[in-house]
Amino acid sequence: MQHALPMPGDIGLTQISGNVGRLIRIGQWLNGNGFADYQHAFLVLPDGMIVEAEPGGATIRPLSAYDGANILYVCPEGLTDRQRDAIGAAGRRYEGVPYSFLDYLAIAVHRLRIPFPGLRRYVAATGHMICSQLVDQSYHDAGIHLFSDGRWPGYVTPGALFQRLADF
Template identity: 70%
Template sequence: MKHTHPLPGDIGLTRISGVTGQLIRFGQWINGDGFSDYEHAFLVLPGNRLLEAEPGGARILSLTAYADADVVYVCPERLTERQRTGICAAATRYVGVPYSFLDYLAIATHRFHLPVPGLRRYVASTRHMICSQLADQCYLDAGVHLFADGRWPGYVTPMTLYRLLAA
């Protein structure tokens, strides 16, 4: 479900400009998401705050950091207040978790069914997360499974979230 006024537990999706945005767009293209408009995901928290994955580690900021950005807010239909509270509680445990561009490569390796022994275990054990993985993990920790397509946990890009939740 897509809407304009964010609530705690919503996922914000936006563009990233410059070289970083282009690299992420390329990573999403490799993963079958095309050259799309959303390269970044963050999780809305209570108190007008957000949690986002960044190269220096996941951090909590004011939601006003994206006040001038074109952001679409999405969430599953029928997300309860209890689930929203659980998602936000889970989010605070991930502050400082490192970011890894290599996760795009791991997602692509999985997509192309390349036989890389231990890939799933490696991705799960590194505790590195791209922004969309972080949002998906917070939902999983709260017992909300966004994907029912058999994908491995963490194999999600910002555009995957958009396609699932904004349709």
């Protein structure tokens, strides 16, 4: 489901310009999400705040930081206020978690079924998260599975969130 006014628990999807955005688009293509128009995801928290993974570590900041930006807000249908609160509480716990572009490579290795024993354990052990992993893990921690294909929360890109939740 998508809508214009963000609510706690919503996922914001947006574009990243420049070389970083291009690299993420390529990473998403390698992961089977095509050249998705969205390269970044963040989680809306209560009180007009968001949490987002960034190269310097996950940050909580005002939603107003995205004023004027082209944002698509999505979420599963039928979230209750209690679920939205649980998602937000889970997301807040990831403030400061480090970021790693290598997670895109790990996701691609997993998708291409390249034998890499212990890959999932390695990705989890690093404690790093890209933006979409943080969002998916926050939902997972709140007891909500965004994907029904059995994927581990570490194997998700912003493009995968778009494909799963956006109304086409």
